[in-house]
Amino acid sequence: MVTEQDVSNAVVELLRKTVVKLPKDVEDALRKAYASETDEVPKMQLKAIVDNIDMAIKGNTPMCQDTGVTIFYAYLPKDCKVDVEKGIVEGVRKATKEVPLRPNAVHPITRKNPGDNVGEKMPYINWRIHDKDYIEITVMTKGAGSENMSQLSMLTPSQGLKGIKEFVLNAVLRAGSNPCPPTILGVGIGGSSDIAMKLAKEALLRPINQRHKDPEIAKLETELLEAINMLGIGPMGLGGKTTCLGLNIEYAYCHTASLPVGLNVQCWAGRHGTVRIMPNGKTAYPSHEG
Amino acid sequence: MPKKIKTPLSEADARALKAGETVYMDGIVLTGRDEVHIHALEYLEKGKKIPVEFKGAALFHCGPIMKKVGDKWVAVAAGPTTSSRMNSLEPGFIEKFRPGAIIGKGGMSQPTVDAMKKFGCIYLAFTGGAAVLAAKGIKSVEGVEWFELGMPEAIWILNCDNFGPLTVAIDAHGNSLFADVNVKIKENEKKARAKLGLS
Numbered sequence: 001m002v003t004e005q006d007v008s009n010a011v012v013e014l015l016r017k018t019v020v021k022l023p024k025d026v027e028d029a030l031r032k033a034y035a036s037e038t039d040e041v042p043k044m045q046l047k048a049i050v051d052n053i054d055m056a057i058k059g060n061t062p063m064c065q066d067t068g069v070t071i072f073y074a075y076l077p078k079d080c081k082v083d084v085e086k087g088i089v090e091g092v093r094k095a096t097k098e099v100p101l102r103p104n105a106v107h108p109i110t111r112k113n114p115g116d117n118v119g120e121k122m123p124y125i126n127w128r129i130h131d132k133d134y135i136e137i138t139v140m141t142k143g144a145g146s147e148n149m150s151q152l153s154m155l156t157p158s159q160g161l162k163g164i165k166e167f168v169l170n171a172v173l174r175a176g177s178n179p180c181p182p183t184i185l186g187v188g189i190g191g192s193s194d195i196a197m198k199l200a201k202e203a204l205l206r207p208i209n210q211r212h213k214d215p216e217i218a219k220l221e222t223e224l225l226e227a228i229n230m231l232g233i234g235p236m237g238l239g240g241k242t243t244c245l246g247l248n249i250e251y252a253y254c255h256t257a258s259l260p261v262g263l264n265v266q267c268w269a270g271r272h273g274t275v276r277i278m279p280n281g282k283t284a285y286p287s288h289e290g
Numbered sequence: 291m292p293k294k295i296k297t298p299l300s301e302a303d304a305r306a307l308k309a310g311e312t313v314y315m316d317g318i319v320l321t322g323r324d325e326v327h328i329h330a331l332e333y334l335e336k337g338k339k340i341p342v343e344f345k346g347a348a349l350f351h352c353g354p355i356m357k358k359v360g361d362k363w364v365a366v367a368a369g370p371t372t373s374s375r376m377n378s379l380e381p382g383f384i385e386k387f388r389p390g391a392i393i394g395k396g397g398m399s400q401p402t403v404d405a406m407k408k409f410g411c412i413y414l415a416f417t418g419g420a421a422v423l424a425a426k427g428i429k430s431v432e433g434v435e436w437f438e439l440g441m442p443e444a445i446w447i448l449n450c451d452n453f454g455p456l457t458v459a460i461d462a463h464g465n466s467l468f469a470d471v472n473v474k475i476k477e478n479e480k481k482a483r484a485k486l487g488l489s
Binding site: 041048049051056059064065067101115162173227228230233234236237267268 | 310312325352353354355357366367368369371372374395396397415417418419420421422423425426440441442455457459467468470471472474475478479481482483485486487488
């Protein structure tokens, strides 16, 4: 029987792995970018990044001081009996102390910091039920520098594909050096205002070297990425070839009178991780194997 | 060879550096972001005592992760935060407190570039997210002030040794690497728009 304690222990370990080591697709993209830059300034920025990746792993230390706020995606078996929410909240509390994570979560108006990353609706958990016998928990530790550059636009249907391209390009230009480029971009098209933003964030969970299964969407992903990398914003906005490491799109059907588009901006440290908790309490971390 | 600089910085020290140079820093570095700027300016206005000396200081836009080991604080991860959040506060801060250097990421807007030119201050860019590399340059944590603002917003007094690499991104002569890049981006934007079939 899986207990709340099992969940919280798994979440502590999940958070530790997530803030210390990047998913392989992101790390590979950064190393490739470092190899491809030729000018001194962008090369030095990327060297600092890849050196930092190695140092974080070696020291089992968070790679960035901004360990974000914790956004969870929990998939439960149909007959789940354990209080997964309590386990996640307790896990965040413990991880804040033990990893450690920076206490980032504050009251939105008073700015009071409880010091443990737990408060009203934080950690935020997206719930789903799946057809498996294990609990699967994914976490995204999202820093504020990049999240602050995220945007929503309620386009009119007549603005169409051009409007979507215009929106993404303008948002990247406006973000400029602020979101710690080279960035990863998640684009959510359709649904409704909230769904477009949710899809934009979830798009960041797909490996950046994996294109959308719909060939038209896949083509748009590639086209937007190539155009953005023509801008020359470069690593940290100091100029260079690499402005964006990857761009993923997710879409949903929407109202005939609407065209919502959401953009979620992720810094180079695109941290997310997944744990599976088996019925016997054993854990596996498919995002951080090897 | 990258230059070495040591805090506190005199106005002449700051003016001797040129945009595009790489430097490493020794000496005391003070962290300060949104709340420190707001508080310091408020304290000054009310005539209340500020617990640190900002004159000639290196002010680091950073909210670190600190860990208490025994009775001492240790910097775990200490990369820069987005400097543009302080755009509206920095010109006033530079005028009133005269720091020698601001360390951050992403650059700052024209009024700050102007204040740096007028009062002799530089902006040093540290690679965003490279927080373990930054912590390596922090020899010890000498103390903390305004801790009640929370760990990310407090003033951490850091004793640094070979802290860097830092890129002089805005110098005290009105030059900004970010402004130079922006000129190129404007040009490149046309090509990107053409690729996307946008007019």
